[in-house]
Amino acid sequence: MSLLQLYRMLYDVYGPQHWWPANSPFEVIVGAILTQSTNWQNVERALENLKQHNALTPERLYKLSEEKLTELIRPAGYFRQKAKKLKAFVKHLYAQHDGDLHTMLAQPLKKLRAELLSIWGIGPETADSIMLYAAQKPVFVVDTYTKRIFSRLGLVEPTISYEELQEFFTQRLPKSVKLFNEYHALLVRHGKEVCRPKPRCGQCVLARDCQFYRRSSSAVGR
DNA sequence: GGCCAGGACACCA
DNA sequence: TGGTGTCATGGC
Numbered sequence: 001m002s003l004l005q006l007y008r009m010l011y012d013v014y015g016p017q018h019w020w021p022a023n024s025p026f027e028v029i030v031g032a033i034l035t036q037s038t039n040w041q042n043v044e045r046a047l048e049n050l051k052q053h054n055a056l057t058p059e060r061l062y063k064l065s066e067e068k069l070t071e072l073i074r075p076a077g078y079f080r081q082k083a084k085k086l087k088a089f090v091k092h093l094y095a096q097h098d099g100d101l102h103t104m105l106a107q108p109l110k111k112l113r114a115e116l117l118s119i120w121g122i123g124p125e126t127a128d129s130i131m132l133y134a135a136q137k138p139v140f141v142v143d144t145y146t147k148r149i150f151s152r153l154g155l156v157e158p159t160i161s162y163e164e165l166q167e168f169f170t171q172r173l174p175k176s177v178k179l180f181n182e183y184h185a186l187l188v189r190h191g192k193e194v195c196r197p198k199p200r201c202g203q204c205v206l207a208r209d210c211q212f213y214r215r216s217s218s219a220v221g222r
Numbered sequence: 223g224g225c226c227a228g229g230a231c232a233c234c235a
Numbered sequence: 236t237g238g239t240g241t242c243a244t245g246g247c
Contacts, residue, residue, distance in 0.1 A: 019228095036229040042244060043228085077244040081230085123230045143228060188228050197226070 001209055003172045007179070010186040013205045017185035020133035026101055027056055028134035032126050033085050034076040045075035058099050062090040085121025092119045105135040112137070124162045132184070138175040141184045142166050145191025152195060154211030 022028045030050065034043045049072040050056045055064050070083040090099075096115075097104045105112065112135060116127035131139040142165045151158040156168055173179060194204045199212070207213040 032228085035227090037227065038229085038243090039227040039245070041227090041246070045245090075244060077227090078229090078242045079244080081242055085230085121230065125229065129228080141228090145228075184228090192228085 003169065006206070006209075007183050007186070009205050010190055011182065014186055014189050017182060017189055019181055019185040020129075022133075024056070025105060025134040026058055029089065029101075029130050030056065030061070030086060032129040032133070033089065033121065034073060034082055036078070036082070036126060038077050042076050046073040046079075049073065049075070058090055058093055058101055061086060062094055062099065081121070088120045089122070109137045109139065113139070124166075128166070132177065132180055136177050138177050138180055140166055140169040140173070140180050142169070143184075143188070145195070146184070146187050148197075149187055149191055149195045149206075152199070152210055152212035153206065 020028045020031065022031055027047070031043055031047060034046050047056070050061075053064075053068075053072060055061055055069070055072065061069070066083050066087055069086060070079050073079050073082055073086075076082060093099055093101060093104060104115070107115070109131065113127055113131060116122050116130055117124070122130075125141060125143050128139045128141040131137040132141055142162060147156070147158065147160065147165060150156045150165070150168075151160070156165060160168070169183075173183075190206075194200050195206075201207050201210070201213045201216065204210065204213065
């Protein structure tokens with residue numbers, strides 16, 4: 001089965017996911033940092049606090065004290081670290097682009113990715129999420145869900161690196177922002193609902209093609 | 223009460 | 236380069 005066929009199966013089941021849930025590129029970036037290893041529901045509480053304090057712009061966040069920021073994003077967990085990460089981003093934005101996010105995001109793909117990765121607190125997944133969902137660059141975002149789903153399908157090794165897994169997709173799919181957007185969102189949806197650490201293979205649309213399911217079901221049969 | 227969530231970094235061998 | 240500990244709230 002091709003990656004596009006797999007995509008269509010997920011899309012038929014779950015429909016469009018309308019990612020990224022945000023009102024501005026800057027909100028995408030803040031959300032991408034806050035959601036690191038954190039349930040999105042908790043991120044929404046933190047984002048709501050920031051909105052209430054009118055702090056969801058580069059300028060306002062830049063001027064906000066780190067203490068206040070820490071307090072506002074508390075529901076998102078890891079709040080001390082994440083406050084430093086958000087501060088590191090806006091400080092970089094002001095130092096390198098005079099606070100102009102549009103200028104920063106308009107850079108060529110490779111240059112922007114290297115710059116994002118140079119900022120403390122932004123790793124490969126967060127950088128790629130920003131590239132795809134804030135800057136609209138054709139970058140495939142992979143995450144723990146992607147690795148779990150595709151290793152269980154038997155299509156990649158569970159020890160595959162981030163870059164290797166990303167290559168796996170970019171070599172096999174057309175470079176489309178729209179496709180990459182929806183595909184990643186669908187994988188997250190499928191990972192949350194079905195392909196969990198304790199999987200719900202009984203309701204999995206991919207079970208027929210899944211090595212993990214075939215092994216576990218044949219083991220039950222014996 | 224334990225598990226898990228839309229990771230990244232520091233430190234170590 | 237790869238493995239491990241740390242960061243932390245909140246829902247199920």
